[in-house]
């Protein structure tokens with residue numbers, strides 16, 4: 109299989125080439141483990157709510173990815189979903205930092221719903237350099253490298269150029285909170301977009317794969333409150349390199365730690381959605 113980005117001219121001496129290749133290999137390896145585990149019995153626990161699930165495979169895959177990367181790049185830092193759930197700080201410093209979601213779509217994984225991904229982002233000086241997202245069931249490898257385009261396997265990605273919400277397919281996800289006030293705001297936001305005549309609002313249970321659909325032009329916009337930096341890091345590079353916009357729900361520049369995002373193929377679409385949304389407060393990843 110020809111992999112993502114092989115057509116893009118490699119700038120001489122790309123300092124992150126070895127890191128990118130390691131991310132690709134580990135995402136594929138993790139994907140194999142997840143594909144096999146999908147049909148097997150699972151040990152399931154809950155984290156922040158009854159809808160926030162984790163399995164032994166999330167831990168296994170996260171440990172594998174981090175231990176392999178640590179062997180190769182001992183000075184690098186890590187932010188990862190299950191480590192954060194166990195109390196590790198989410199600190200994005202100037203050092204090279206890997207931002208990892210071992211299984212995005214854990215609830216799908218538990219139910220054998222086939223939208224499950226591995227997401228590996230990489231930032232240096234707080235700037236995202238590349239992202240790799242592997243759709244484990246469809247064996248699609250999405251990737252984006254700063255300044256070098258975005259790909260799904262060997263196919264270059266391009267976002268939709270739609271600016272009119274009344275012609276748009278919008279994706280979102282519900283975060284883990286299920287209290288009545290949060291649900292009212294969540295449903296109210298959907299209602300506002302449907303009142304503005306969006307063609308549809310969809311949820312697939314994996315924010316990283318939904319963001320890859322946006323990067324592919326299969327949807328026109330995405331918004332969410334309650335996602336984390338490990339849901340967003342890799343996808344942000346992929347969307348930007350596919351020509352799209354990723355911003356804060358206030359319309360300000362993206363804050364990776366703010367647990368909220370609007371992304372779209374065009375700035376007009378992103379701004380329209382940002383203005384329509386009511387904020388749902390999920391705190392910050394770097395405050396936990």
Ligand code: IPD
Nearest residue numbers: 212213214281282313314315335
């Ligand atoms: C979750 C999924 C879900 C989204 C949550 C994410 P996880 O990731 O992407 O669709 O609504 O906000 O945290 O827990 O399956 O890795």
